[in-house]
Amino acid sequence: MESLERYFPFWPRLSTALQNRLQSAARERHFAKSEPIRGGEDGCLGLLLVKFGQLRVFTVSAEGKELTLYRLLPGDLCLFSASCILPGIRFDVLLSAEQDTTVLQIPAQVYRSLMQESAAVANYTSELMAAHFSDVMWLMDQILNQKLDSRLAALLLEESELISSDTLTVTHEQLANHLGSPRETITRMLRYFQNEGLVRLGRGKMVLTGRRQLLILAQNSRR
Amino acid sequence: MESLERYFPFWPRLSTALQNRLQSAARERHFAKSEPIRGGEDGCLGLLLVKFGQLRVFTVSAEGKELTLYRLLPGDLCLFSASCILPGIRFDVLLSAEQDTTVLQIPAQVYRSLMQESAAVANYTSELMAAHFSDVMWLMDQILNQKLDSRLAALLLEESELISSDTLTVTHEQLANHLGSPRETITRMLRYFQNEGLVRLGRGKMVLTGRRQLLILAQNSRR
Numbered sequence: 001m002e003s004l005e006r007y008f009p010f011w012p013r014l015s016t017a018l019q020n021r022l023q024s025a026a027r028e029r030h031f032a033k034s035e036p037i038r039g040g041e042d043g044c045l046g047l048l049l050v051k052f053g054q055l056r057v058f059t060v061s062a063e064g065k066e067l068t069l070y071r072l073l074p075g076d077l078c079l080f081s082a083s084c085i086l087p088g089i090r091f092d093v094l095l096s097a098e099q100d101t102t103v104l105q106i107p108a109q110v111y112r113s114l115m116q117e118s119a120a121v122a123n124y125t126s127e128l129m130a131a132h133f134s135d136v137m138w139l140m141d142q143i144l145n146q147k148l149d150s151r152l153a154a155l156l157l158e159e160s161e162l163i164s165s166d167t168l169t170v171t172h173e174q175l176a177n178h179l180g181s182p183r184e185t186i187t188r189m190l191r192y193f194q195n196e197g198l199v200r201l202g203r204g205k206m207v208l209t210g211r212r213q214l215l216i217l218a219q220n221s222r223r
Numbered sequence: 224m225e226s227l228e229r230y231f232p233f234w235p236r237l238s239t240a241l242q243n244r245l246q247s248a249a250r251e252r253h254f255a256k257s258e259p260i261r262g263g264e265d266g267c268l269g270l271l272l273v274k275f276g277q278l279r280v281f282t283v284s285a286e287g288k289e290l291t292l293y294r295l296l297p298g299d300l301c302l303f304s305a306s307c308i309l310p311g312i313r314f315d316v317l318l319s320a321e322q323d324t325t326v327l328q329i330p331a332q333v334y335r336s337l338m339q340e341s342a343a344v345a346n347y348t349s350e351l352m353a354a355h356f357s358d359v360m361w362l363m364d365q366i367l368n369q370k371l372d373s374r375l376a377a378l379l380l381e382e383s384e385l386i387s388s389d390t391l392t393v394t395h396e397q398l399a400n401h402l403g404s405p406r407e408t409i410t411r412m413l414r415y416f417q418n419e420g421l422v423r424l425g426r427g428k429m430v431l432t433g434r435r436q437l438l439i440l441a442q443n444s445r446r
Contacts, residue, residue, distance in 0.1 A: 088353030130311030
């Protein structure tokens, strides 16, 4: 097991006993692409640290509509997989692996004991939550103030960047789930994009053909 | 100055020195109704504890559209007035007094020193942020999944409850700012409500005349 030192900025401020407790509790786990990631019997996964791959963090409304909150890439830490140990959190987020993914898992009760004993860990947890909170506030601003064409253009470019290719294999359903929109609305917008020469839709894939125009559209959404 | 003991659950876990630091730094401040509340020269107000009155916490988009995030009532603590001391926060929230309001103000640098020295204070801060985060997630779900008529009905009932009266003096503009909607949309919806017998619109005021139907509408929004 590699040292956790490079993942946790509070590491130098932990006593040797707490460093050992954290190090010996970490377990490596693997998730296959598209695998939903669930908690244990208590519904609590614990803290997940992404080593390789990509996780998607999303919510589901009572009507079953999904909305992507953010993605976690190598080096990122998932706090809400341990939301059971965060008093005050009254919402659920779900996780899925978007690629074959390897994580380090820190059991919830171990992380909780560190938070309670070390102000450095507690403040780091606050900071992480603040960063996620900021992402969600940005997203809410997008939803309230930006048109769907801008948000879809930005999403297509982001997907393309994540896989370093102009050919995307996402489905209309997946795009709709990222944006919290009905599938039909996304299909209609994609057909409009195709008519405008921005994308070419194929069976099970789409190719970005108007990257520059997509960028202009997306930048409208980022002001 | 009254003791802060009853406001802060972490009080018994502070050393006497830290208790004294917190107690002696607290200052009482008053804000008149409708007064916008601004930070000092560094833009940072510090932590505000509401003793009497009511504060509104809201955001403003680049286009100037407001959205109410939540209200703070007596006993509530405003964390984001001290967001300058929370690393990771990359969004601004604004505050205004909705009634004549008295707060206790804890300077940012004093609260920061407590967070750094005491795990109990750091964890309490996390918990407070988690509660605000949960409010915002609930709001986002509303915005994405609930129709405006439900949200407006819920808002009218909430306003009425806050002032314990069926006669509201809020303007259409203020309601629009709470909901993040254009003023014209709210006016149109209120006229529809009036036609349905839910409200009676007057000069500078409106009276809730169909509380039961408003409740049914609003409950659709809370599932």
